[in-house]
Amino acid sequence: MKSLYGKFLVMTVGIMLTSALVAFLSVNTYYHRYLKEQNDLKNVAVAEEIASFIEATDGLDFHAYFEMLARTGYKLFVIQPDGSSLFYGEAFRENNLAADAIQRVRTGQVYHGMRDLQAETFVTGYFSNESANTVGVPFTYVGETYALFLRPDIKMLFTEIHYLLGGMVIVMAIISLLAMLVVARKLIEPIVVLTRATKKVGEEQFVGELSIDRRDEIGQLAKSFQQMIDRLSENNRIRKAFISDVSHDFQSPLLNIKGYADLLSDEELPTEERKHYAEIIKAETERLSTLTKQLLLLTSLDQLVSPLQKKVFRVDQQVKETVRKYQWLLQEKELSLMLEIDEVMYEGDPAFLEKVWENLVSNALKYTPDGGTIDIQLTEQADAVCFTIEDSGLGMSEETRQRMFDRFYRADHSRTREIEGTGLGLSIVEQVVRLHGGRIEVTSELGIGTTFIIQLPKL
Numbered sequence: 001m002k003s004l005y006g007k008f009l010v011m012t013v014g015i016m017l018t019s020a021l022v023a024f025l026s027v028n029t030y031y032h033r034y035l036k037e038q039n040d041l042k043n044v045a046v047a048e049e050i051a052s053f054i055e056a057t058d059g060l061d062f063h064a065y066f067e068m069l070a071r072t073g074y075k076l077f078v079i080q081p082d083g084s085s086l087f088y089g090e091a092f093r094e095n096n097l098a099a100d101a102i103q104r105v106r107t108g109q110v111y112h113g114m115r116d117l118q119a120e121t122f123v124t125g126y127f128s129n130e131s132a133n134t135v136g137v138p139f140t141y142v143g144e145t146y147a148l149f150l151r152p153d154i155k156m157l158f159t160e161i162h163y164l165l166g167g168m169v170i171v172m173a174i175i176s177l178l179a180m181l182v183v184a185r186k187l188i189e190p191i192v193v194l195t196r197a198t199k200k201v202g203e204e205q206f207v208g209e210l211s212i213d214r215r216d217e218i219g220q221l222a223k224s225f226q227q228m229i230d231r232l233s234e235n236n237r238i239r240k241a242f243i244s245d246v247s248h249d250f251q252s253p254l255l256n257i258k259g260y261a262d263l264l265s266d267e268e269l270p271t272e273e274r275k276h277y278a279e280i281i282k283a284e285t286e287r288l289s290t291l292t293k294q295l296l297l298l299t300s301l302d303q304l305v306s307p308l309q310k311k312v313f314r315v316d317q318q319v320k321e322t323v324r325k326y327q328w329l330l331q332e333k334e335l336s337l338m339l340e341i342d343e344v345m346y347e348g349d350p351a352f353l354e355k356v357w358e359n360l361v362s363n364a365l366k367y368t369p370d371g372g373t374i375d376i377q378l379t380e381q382a383d384a385v386c387f388t389i390e391d392s393g394l395g396m397s398e399e400t401r402q403r404m405f406d407r408f409y410r411a412d413h414s415r416t417r418e419i420e421g422t423g424l425g426l427s428i429v430e431q432v433v434r435l436h437g438g439r440i441e442v443t444s445e446l447g448i449g450t451t452f453i454i455q456l457p458k459l
Helices: 004-056 062-071 099-106 122-127 160-202 217-264 271-302 315-325 327-332 350-367 398-403 425-435
Strands: 074-079 085-088 135-141 144-152 311-314 336-341 345-348 373-380 384-391 439-445 449-457
Touching: 004 062, 004 135, 004 144, 004 160, 062 074, 062 085, 074 099, 099 135, 099 144, 160 217, 217 271, 311 315, 315 327, 315 336, 315 345, 315 350, 315 373, 315 384, 345 350, 350 373, 350 384, 350 425, 350 449, 398 439, 425 439
Parallel strands: 336 373
Antiparallel strands: 074 085, 074 144, 135 144, 311 345, 373 384, 384 449, 439 449
16 A cells, blocks of 8 residues: 555646646647637748848849848748759758649748648647748749748747746756655654554553644644543543442442352351341342443443433423332431422433432432431423432532542442442433433532532423
């Protein structure tokens, strides 16, 4: 496979050659349509003036006169009355003038050889050094008729200025090509750097800064690529931490189940202890079941390709039904619950939003001590649905509040030591709300309580 630098070089040379060819064809077309006949008429006029001057001047030595004209930049040949030819100036490459053309001129007609010469390009038409590529007029000298044929001597007319202009064009082409090579190299260098960085990313090496400091499109690409590397590096770190946390969260209950199952195998174990160990195994099993369900839910949210299964439903009924599920826990902990719920219709995914209310309500019940209060409000605003849940529970520190949506993160202080959780609930809440285009506001203070405010926009 050719390198991008080689392709750029080939394309540059190709463009230069193509542009030269197009320019040549354009000039050729213009010459044949507009200049060819004008050039012929111009030279005919010159030949007629020469003939008139010879006829008007008595005693003119026309041999000396034609030699003088040849030195000024013309090729001439004269057909004398006896049919012999006289040539003046540089010799023609090919003497192919037709006999009938000579005869017509001797009978008084004008020969338009430049106009009528069959040639495919103006180069062969204008520069062709042939006797047929001339103009011819008759003239009378000493009472006898002669035929004069002439054309410009291109070699003589191609003066120093033409060489200078031709040399300038060649130098410009060479300098342009070399400049394009340098520019191409400069353009390719950052792409080479990006290619190397891409290979490193493919090998999961998400480190290092790209040394590309440009403000053009390549610079923007490098900046976006650097942001992608940073994000991939962070995702890689989170992925490894996620795997570690999942392993730990599965390992702990499994070890507990195994340990208490071994204890239950003791036939002399008292009945009360046997029941206690069975309850622990049941609790650990339920914990594993909850963890598995939440992991599956998070996976479905992460891999959600198709749009949410949205439909219009009564959010207030869903919230009330969620609260009813935990009525037994409210009574057991003697919690005071205040509900201010408006009748609200909303277009969203009811299955996912139900998980939001369940996680927030269960967290409030879990972290609110006996005899505490929980306030739940559901209101419909002009452009959004607002859900608020406030508890008088343990509250959160600033560090916990900053990381509460991280997967498997659990607050580590003495007041939550006896409270078991998976650390996935709030991650699910945050992701479902984000998929619905909403936002979450959280205020919390240790020992005072926590308030969650969810805004779901109306689409």
